[in-house]
Amino acid sequence: MRDLLSELEGGGPVDPVERTRALSRRPLPKRFYKDVTLGAEEGGHVVLLDGRPVKTAGRKPLVLAEEALAEIVAQEWRAQGAEIDPQTMPLTRIANVAIDAVPEHAEDVADDVAAYAGNDLLFYRAESPQELVELQETRWGPVIAWAEARYGGRFVLAEGIMPVSQDAGLIARIRETLQPFPALRLTGLHVATTLSGSALLALALAEGRLTSDEAWAAAFVDEDWNIRLWGADPEAERVRAQRRRDFDAAAAVLSVTRAGT
Missing domain, CATH: 1.10.3580.10 (ATP12 ATPase)
Structure with a gap:
């Protein structure tokens, strides 16, 4: 069966093989931050990169009601090396789709x-x-x-x-x-x-x-x-x-x- 969430994340129906190829060709962004902390915002908890809140791909605030999940997202951002690889950040991706597309x-x-x-x-x-x-x-x-x-x-x-x-x-x-x-x-x-x-x-x-x-x-x-x-x-x-x-x-x-x- 198709992966509906992958389609939503990609903005519509996509060929999974071509999507994988496209992702592998896309250069990874450089890490631009040093410190990762948690902050409070209306509705829950936000991850802060050098004090600035993380936003979703749709430019919405990435706010999680559950502090435990926000901390896991923060750990994913802390674990990034010189480049930021979204494939190593599964909870961040889940949160993005949950905020941007699923509602x-x-x-x-x-x-x-x-x-x-x-x-x-x-x-x-x-x-x-x-x-x-x-x-x-x-x-x-x-x-x-x-x-x-x-x-x-x-x-x-x-x-x-x-x-x-x-x-x-x-x-x-x-x-x-x-x-x-x-x-x-x-x-x-x-x-x-x-x-x-x-x-x-x-x-x-x-x-x-x-x-x-x-x-x-x-x-x-x-x-x-x-x-x-x-x-x-x-x-x-x-x-x-x-x-x-x-x-x-x-x-x-x-x-x-x-x-x-």
Whole structure:
């Protein structure tokens, strides 16, 4: 499925390969500040670069209600070297999208999460070998059971990759629970969903049913199985490490904003 937030961040639908190429060609800006501190502003906390507040790509104040998240953003800015690399600043990027784009597109973002729930990774099970079948059930079965109890319905599971249809009422109930999510929490949920391929894992993470480590391990049951058989690819490991960094940033958003709900 498409990554709606990447489209919003980029200003509209983009080809992901071309976007990656464009980003790699773009020269990184030089670090222009020395000190990174936190300040208070109406509505929350701001990151200050030599006393000046950080703004989003849309030139809006980057204000976070949660001090813990503002401190993580500050740490990302402190960690920059001679150049500023946005790819190493996942929480800053999440905050940018949450402030600049999601408020006007919240319905679309929530719809996208619900669409993932209707075609979730956890529904599609291996037919063999038995060890993988059992591993999937161990990792995924409790999440399915929790979601069925939480949202009041039964999911249809399938062996293989042929699509299965889920009960529309069940997916609608999942969608309904997203309605009160503030922009930052909804953004974190969407990021966790797209990176894991599973709305159910992201929702369990959001509600504290899974830790970040547990959700990430569950998302990569099949890939880790193949790695055990055939070994790891260095480039795939690099990409996965970058995705894990982004996932952990989304998990931090969900954890901190859950405490405030």
